[in-house]
Amino acid sequence: MGNQLDAPNEGDLGRKILDSDFPFIKAGGFDTVRLPVRFSGHAGTTAPYQIDATFMARVQQVVSLATGAGLNVIIDMHHYDEINTSPTANTDRFVAMWRQIAQTFAGAPDTVWFELLNEPNINLTNSNLLTIYRPALAAIRETNLTRPVIIGGGNTSQVSSLATLQMPDDPYVVPTFHYYDPFNFTHQGATYITPTPPLGATFGSAADYAQLDANLQLVKNYIARTGRVPFVGEYGAIQYIATSDRAKYYGTVSNAFASIGIQSCAWSYTNTFNLRTDSGWITEITSVIATTIGK
CATH class of the missing domain: 3.20.20.80 (Glycosidases)
Incomplete structure (x- = not known):
């Protein structure tokens, strides 16, 4: 669902998501939607890094519409550009956002998966990704013990990143890569x-x-x-x-x-x-x- 909830504001980069989209997608033979979301554009920049309640409710609504149509959903943290340039300075915020997301969707069907971060790049590489992934995963596991969590490698998660991608010690973590x-x-x-x-x-x-x-x-x-x-x-x-x-x-x-x-x-x-x-x-x-x- 690109350029929709990952836009600065829904509708900035094209039309908004419609309620009818998900039955349409299901009827088209698709089983899963990946939902890129710009949580960082709607969260505080100081502790406790609260995600705007109205925006979070919209994400919940969209996820419910998709699961109600019989689709699997991947909730993906998209366009968190600040963490790519300054990983250490943004780790606490990253973890806090994921703690809130995890709490919000703790009761969601097991067909809802989380994706920690879209296309890490710049100063986030395979050598330091676990320094942000591990604490975020721990925050998720406080409320979602077995929900699958997707991670991608550095260099925008190109297929070559798999060669050195380190995985957290968690059987429910799934690796991904992008292909262009x-x-x-x-x-x-x-x-x-x-x-x-x-x-x-x-x-x-x-x-x-x-x-x-x-x-x-x-x-x-x-x-x-x-x-x-x-x-x-x-x-x-x-x-x-x-x-x-x-x-x-x-x-x-x-x-x-x-x-x-x-x-x-x-x-x-x-x-x-x-x-x-x-x-x-x-x-x-x-x-x-x-x-x-x-x-």
Whole structure:
């Protein structure tokens, strides 16, 4: 549900979430929604770092709508930019927010999962991530003993981050990575990238497939080494690309990871990597998305 609850304010970066979205998503054959939320934009900057009650109630409402439609939900802390640049200075706030989130959703169905932090980067690396993950996880376990908690590695959780990602000593922690290779194809024309990748890149060369094969091997190596099965928390291609080429990418990537037992969350619903328009699903894309269970 990108660019919605992770916007500075819901509606700033596109339309707001509608009550009808979740039955629509379920009817479209999807089982899970990942809900990026900018909790840090609605929380105090001094102790006790209280999250705004109205905003938290909106998150609760959205989660209830999704679970009521029969969907699994991943509540993801998104766009906490300050912790990437100053991890130590923001650790207490990070932990306090997660304690509040965990308390709020302690009674939620077990189909609701938490994701500690979207795409750690800059000064948050695999070498120091556990210094913020461990205390946040401990705060969650005060009220949610067995709820699955997702963690991603540094360098924006690229697949290469799995090689050195350290896991907390907790059997209910699930690793994730994001996949946007080749970046000059998936993000062409994205003006929020500096420099902006130029338009016109294509996907499907021998080099592209070799890169995908190499990345599949990285994931297989990770599973063999750790015994943990990660999932693709994001993958996709921007809307400026021809629909047929986008469909080729979504289909190729989701099928490739499904072939080694890896599930994936497609980015995104209605934003600039959209899977639907006002008219409905972009079926040329959604019809080729694969999962490990053959849907």
